[in-house]
Amino acid sequence: MGKVLVCYFSQSGNTEAFAKNIAAKLQEDGREFDMFKIEPTIPYPDDYDMCLAKAMEDRAMQERPEYNGDVDVSQYETIFFGYPIWCSDFPMIVYNFLEKHSFTGIKFYPFCTHGGSGEAGTFTAIGNLAVGALRKEGLAIEGKLATQDGGKKQADYWVGQAEI
Numbered sequence: 338m339g340k341v342l343v344c345y346f347s348q349s350g351n352t353e354a355f356a357k358n359i360a361a362k363l364q365e366d367g368r369e370f371d372m373f374k375i376e377p378t379i380p381y382p383d384d385y386d387m388c389l390a391k392a393m394e395d396r397a398m399q400e401r402p403e404y405n406g407d408v409d410v411s412q413y414e415t416i417f418f419g420y421p422i423w424c425s426d427f428p429m430i431v432y433n434f435l436e437k438h439s440f441t442g443i444k445f446y447p448f449c450t451h452g453g454s455g456e457a458g459t460f461t462a463i464g465n466l467a468v469g470a471l472r473k474e475g476l477a478i479e480g481k482l483a484t485q486d487g488g489k490k491q492a493d494y495w496v497g498q499a500e501i
């Protein structure tokens with residue numbers, strides 16, 4: 338069985354909660370996996386309005402915010418990759434991560450949490466950004482649901498049907 342990575346960015350914890358649900362399911366299934374959290378070198382503000390202002394500035398300037406450490410994605414056969422929707426798009430730090438790596442031949446399952454907009458076209462876009470990835474069906478879940486029982490059920494189902 339190939340190695341599995343659960344990789345995500347999460348500002349306020351919703352995407353992280355879903356990532357942990359994925360990890361719990363992998364654990365239950367007796368799968369070996371690693372986790373990598375994309376943590377900004379300069380943290381985003383906790384305050385929503387300030388965070389939104391920074392996110393919009395990042396987008397306007399086409400910034401690629403740096404993150405702490407890194408992971409060699411080439412050692413994995415499958416990646417579950419998560420992020421929150423920001424301004425109907427990926428946070429710019431996610432662009433940075435995706436652009437820095439090559440995903441050739443890796444089964445790539447995107448997931449996102451959002452506040453109502455759904456995946457906002459990011460599942461299609463990620464097919465181009467994650468160079469070489471074998472993009473698989475994504476999962477979008479509203480942020481507040483990701484942290485509840487329903488989030489665990491969705492993760493169980495989604496991971497259960499994944500070709501890993």
Ligand SMILES: Cc1cc2nc3c(=O)[nH]c(=O)nc-3n(C[C@H](O)[C@H](O)[C@H](O)COP(=O)(O)O)c2cc1C
Binds near residue numbers: 346348351451
């Ligand atoms: C800067 C910013 C921009 C956001 N833009 C959107 C958006 O365009 N559409 C949407 O549905 N939710 C939007 N949200 C809500 C988040 O996608 C949602 O709360 C998500 O679950 C947060 O995930 P996290 O807790 O892992 O950071 C935005 C949140 C922030 C902080």
